[in-house]
Amino acid sequence: MGELMRDVRGMWSMLRLSPWRVAVAVGWGVLALGSGLALAALAAWLIARAWQMPPVLDLTVAVVAVRALGISRGLCRYLERLATHDVALRAMTTARTTTYRALARSHLWIPRRNPAPARQDRSATHLRRGDLLVRVGSDIDDLGAVVVRSFVPIAVASILSIAAVVLLGLISIAAAAILAVALVVSGVLAPWLSARAAAAAERAVRADRAEFTARALTVLDHAPELRVAGRLDDALAAASAASERAVAAEDAAASRSAWAAAATPLSIGASVLGALLIGITLYGPNGGAPGAMTPMALTILVLLPLSAFEAVGPLPAAAQTLTTARAALHRLEGAKAPESDRGPSDTMPVSVDVTPPATGGQTGRGNAGGPPDLPVRVSAGSAARPVSERQGVLATGAPPPGGSVADPSRTDSPESPHPTAALPGPVGASPGRPDARRVAVIGPSGAGKTTLLMAWAGLFGTPVPGVTFFAEDAHLFGTSVLENLRVARGDLTAEEGERALRAVGAGPWLDSLPEGIHTDLVGGAAAVSGGQRRRILLARALISPARVLLLDEPTEHLEAAAGADLLRALLDARSGLVEPERDVVVVTHQLPPDHRADLVLHVDASGQVSTVSRRERNPVSAPREIPLPTS
Structure with missing residues (x-):
């Protein structure tokens, strides 16, 4: 548990999450699922009360409330999606920027003859390009997904589960106890099994996934050389074998996930059946008589647990996401060069x-x-x-x-x-x-x-x-000419970009483009000649601050x-x-x-x-x- 909390704090720190924004997302989630919980209870009461055929005016308020709760449930769910994704996207941007800066400050680009022993196993210096691609790509995506799929759902489920148990306890303490046990099984045991399955799958596929990415990049970057050397087929076969091993490892680790997936339906069935038996016992042969359970209370007792499990249903997936994010966090931390790990060989050599x-x-x-x-x-x-x-x-x-x-x-x-x-x-x-x-x-x-x-x-x-260094082989992105110039200055206007290009002699080429400065360079540098690329890079330097x-x-x-x-x-x-x-x-x-x-x-x-x-x-x-x- 201590290691889990340490990793959660590490994720929160790396993502630099705003407590206020997370609280807003959790609040909208509670309102969305709370509307569903209230809708289930009120609809159950309305069905049973309508069976008694009271005057229509006695049901007007309940009918309007059902409609309002139905609308608010969808609206709050939409707002919760907006809030959580806003938090996640902001966090991913921050984490990716932090990782890029850490890599830029590291000595990844200067190979070492004698690297510091403390960093031999986890330093970015020992990572292949495929490993780095996994870290700045899918690992940060996994880290960002923990907000949408773990942090917010876990907080919402905790609040709604307590609310459901308290609400059911107003009708029957025994039924509330059964619901609490079922929620613990579905919200704690099932996620634990799911997390163990995810951890096993992560351990099984980690090496094969990294191996596949590295070999695939080798094929993509060096296909002509491999073909000339007669090794292209071997390289493709090695990449395919690594991919197949990763898929096989995921399949082998899926049995625990199956048990975790079965826990929630079994918990729902047990809770509903227990509530029904208790309700029948309390209802008795003189149902509706003074001192006995009313038909409306019996209906709420049976139907409310169905809605209560809506909050804990995503928790097994949340546990898997959390496990994957923890592994991603460890890899990202390993790609950095902590100051405490720097030995004499890590000091600036120039x-x-x-x-x-x-x-x-x-x-x-x-x-x-x-x-x-x-x-x-x-x-x-x-x-x-x-x-x-x-x-x-x-x-x-x-x-x-x-x-x-x-x-x-x-x-x-x-x-x-x-x-x-x-x-x-x-x-x-x-x-x-x-x-x-x-x-x-x-x-x-x-x-x-x-x-x-x-x-x-x-x-x-x-x-x-x-001071800015402009390399002769600086990257051109597969986007518009204007966006390639905005790499140096984000607020650059189209008119300023055109003036810079014409100043370096790229005016005739710019006039020949179908959409001018807004033309996409499909393939990046491959879309222009060497001279055109040089003029674009020079214009980028001129407009930089x-x-x-x-x-x-x-x-x-x-x-x-x-x-x-x-x-x-x-x-x-x-x-x-x-x-x-x-x-x-x-x-x-x-x-x-x-x-x-x-x-x-x-x-x-x-x-x-x-x-x-x-x-x-x-x-x-x-x-x-x-x-x-x-x-």
Whole structure:
């Protein structure tokens, strides 16, 4: 019981349920089933009283009340459905957002050579894509269903069962006792059997279900490679076998569910039969005489239990839902990376070391007469390693023995948008991203340019406020062009979206779409060419509210002339493409010679970062002093 209550508190916390909203849903449910209970009692009284053929006016109030209760039952049921689903959908949104944020903060994306022992069995680092899909999909759905199918029905059934027993006790204590026992069997024993059956089924199918999802995703993602290797049929057979094992396990665990399903009808029959026998005994040979049970009371005694079981009928299913939700909760908790479980290998692996320049000299790629270059190296702890050394930084994610690890997202000021990746900059500039409005980063493929941008954005630790990294392979969803742009800003209007697309050169393509910006991209990125996708992603970056834009290869797949024009506009604060007060950092392989970037950095194959060129800060972003006229 203690573990059950702990899990219930965990569900309540993860879903962040509002007690007031849950109480409203329970209230409407009580009114709905309470109307049904009152309707059964009043209808039973009306039938027996009409049998006595009283004046019609004596039955008018009862007839009107029956109609009112019938209407209120349907109306309250509708309102209860609205209230419970509102609570559940809000809770699922919250849980899914929380899970996504936990996954984003975890080190799932950085494989480890030596993961912390405490997390080897339940860390998200060890989950396959299929397992993650189950957690953010069906597991959260199961967790949300617990509100509609467990919490609210259990609360409503508890209240209505007490009310039914009390109401029947006003007529016969013995009949009320029989009803109470029957309700306990139907509302406690049957759900317990159902929960055990659900737990057995969950244990039996959990591994097979996850195996099927993982293998199905493998087939979907790698069908061409599997076909070429001659292993596609084997992969399909393995996925089919996992699915069949899951179905067989569910069937084997269904026997307990059958007993649970039979408990409620048996309880109803026993309660009605017991009430009937007690009623006949109390009615006696002189039915209706003073001191004996009246025909109306006898009818209520027999028919009321039928309505009382309406509230406890859903409880076996509620127990199954609760059991499934508990298993989902445990899996979701296992997908997170609790702070208490983080060992040394879970600390942020990326930091930046600065090698001081030699006095009066230059290193790297400095221009003659220009400022000295400050070589920069991304490292793990105190041991310097180049950003391109995947086996060192990105593959292990662990600091060297005895080494310390710095968090690149820390800044001198909480409001500063610059992560502490100490790069070349003027004296007195705050550590972090270079003190320049327009920065170009060049270098050979695989040198670590993208990794550098991700470190500046704080994606290896805590994301930095105001800084957004736009990847070259960012996802396009299978929805309209406008909704794909709204990923960056939810309140974007169609007119603003069109202006952004035309600003990046997508106007002719936009005009060719049948419904313009509202055209659906069926299949997401598969519906557009590489160049069109790049322009959509660039437009998404332009309309985002980010203070600093980190753009990875924004002009890849564009024709040379158009790509050069876009790069010039991005790196020129006067062009109007990006607001002058916003900072832009661009990674590119095609930097035009006539660019207007404030700073150009080069990352060589060894991960060394050096200054290629630097120009004075663009006067657009600097205050100007206007001279006064002289006489």
